[in-house]
Amino acid sequence: xxxxxxxxxxxxxxxxxxxxxxxxxxxxxxxxxxxxxxxxxxxxxxxxxxxxxxxxxxxxxxxxxxxxxxxxxxxxxxxxxxxxxxxxxxxxxxxxxxxxxxxxxxxxxxxxxxxxxxxxxxxxxxxxxxxxxxxxxxxxxxxxxxxxxxxxxxxxxxxxxxxxxxxxxxxxxxxxxxxxxxxxxxxxxxxxxxxxxxxxxxxxxxxxxxxxxxx
Amino acid sequence: xxxxxxxxxxxxxxxxxxxxxxxxxxxxxxxxxxxxxxxxxxxxxxxxxxxxxxxxxxxxxxxxxxxxxxxxxxxxxxxxxxxxxxxxxxxxxxxxxxxxxxxxxxxxxxxxxxxxxxxxxxxxxxxxxxxx
Numbered sequence: 001x002x003x004x005x006x007x008x009x010x011x012x013x014x015x016x017x018x019x020x021x022x023x024x025x026x027x028x029x030x031x032x033x034x035x036x037x038x039x040x041x042x043x044x045x046x047x048x049x050x051x052x053x054x055x056x057x058x059x060x061x062x063x064x065x066x067x068x069x070x071x072x073x074x075x076x077x078x079x080x081x082x083x084x085x086x087x088x089x090x091x092x093x094x095x096x097x098x099x100x101x102x103x104x105x106x107x108x109x110x111x112x113x114x115x116x117x118x119x120x121x122x123x124x125x126x127x128x129x130x131x132x133x134x135x136x137x138x139x140x141x142x143x144x145x146x147x148x149x150x151x152x153x154x155x156x157x158x159x160x161x162x163x164x165x166x167x168x169x170x171x172x173x174x175x176x177x178x179x180x181x182x183x184x185x186x187x188x189x190x191x192x193x194x195x196x197x198x199x200x201x202x203x204x205x206x207x208x209x210x211x212x213x214x215x
Numbered sequence: 216x217x218x219x220x221x222x223x224x225x226x227x228x229x230x231x232x233x234x235x236x237x238x239x240x241x242x243x244x245x246x247x248x249x250x251x252x253x254x255x256x257x258x259x260x261x262x263x264x265x266x267x268x269x270x271x272x273x274x275x276x277x278x279x280x281x282x283x284x285x286x287x288x289x290x291x292x293x294x295x296x297x298x299x300x301x302x303x304x305x306x307x308x309x310x311x312x313x314x315x316x317x318x319x320x321x322x323x324x325x326x327x328x329x330x331x332x333x334x335x336x337x338x339x340x341x342x343x344x345x346x347x
Contacts, residue, residue, distance in 0.1 A: 025260060116285055
């Protein structure tokens with residue numbers, strides 16, 4: 001009887017969890033907490049997206065035209081950066097890509113083997129899942145390495161500006177004024193966001209990226 | 216050991232829950248059932264959630280019809296096994312589609328050239344001339 005009750009409670013808890021945890025999807029906003037304050041990031045509207053795009057284009061043009069003292073380009077397009085990385089530092093992005101591809105092929109084989117196991121093959125399932133996790137970790141390291149090498153390209157810096165601008169406009173803080181809850185913009189303008197060196201700026205950027213799934 | 220639960224893991228857990236599966240099914244039958252508070256400007260997360268709702272709905276349907284020996288509730292509830300099953304399922308469907316197309320071509324050939332198939336000796340052979 002005790003066991004039955006426990007089991008029933010577990011089922012009820014699980015059902016309750018299903019119903020009570022829809023905050024990720026219930027609307028197009030994502031709530032989060034930094035220290036003791038509550039914030040939310042909402043989806044940008046058309047006007048904000050257009051402004052962000054405009055800013056991205058201007059940044060792109062600005063970086064494209066910037067020169068060093070000797071007249072050479074201060075920033076490089078991704079294609080040229082890849083070439084320079086290989087020539088001057090021996091970092092081969094194409095090789096990283098092919099290593100990623102190879103790992104993905106291995107991953108595919110492991111997944112296919114895993115799919116053809118029955119529930120009773122407990123040990124084999126666990127072993128394959130461990131191998132899959134190891135391959136995924138290796139792939140992630142390569143992907144992060146590549147992203148790090150290419151972060152300074154003109155395209156990536158312009159895209160960075162795009163996301164930062166949207167973050168500066170879409171993050172709101174919850175405040176209670178005369179027992180009435182209101183949501184207010186955290187940064188009045190983009191320049192305020194740029195000056196903000198607290199964790200909030202970075203966490204908010206991560207949250208917006210997550211909300212838009214623009215990873 | 217603490218296991219980090221990614222956004223995708225959370226979305227999948229919600230999407231395969233009976234509550235959301237029932238709601239999803241009902242919303243397909245009855246257009247005035249709304250899944251989210253907002254009706255437009257869906258977030259990336261919401262779009263992904265809709266994708267998972269559809270995937271799990273399909274898997275639960277196939278499970279009910281006992282379509283594949285490797286599909287079980289445990290497979291659906293385990294992210295890695297579920298991903299593996301979806302890859303395997305795609306390959307299987309691809310294979311079945313190719314087989315169907317081959318049979319279709321053969322029957323087309325038979326109806327055009329009935330004489331060549333009369334003694335059962337004629338065969339349709341596909342040759343891949345692409346370079347290795």
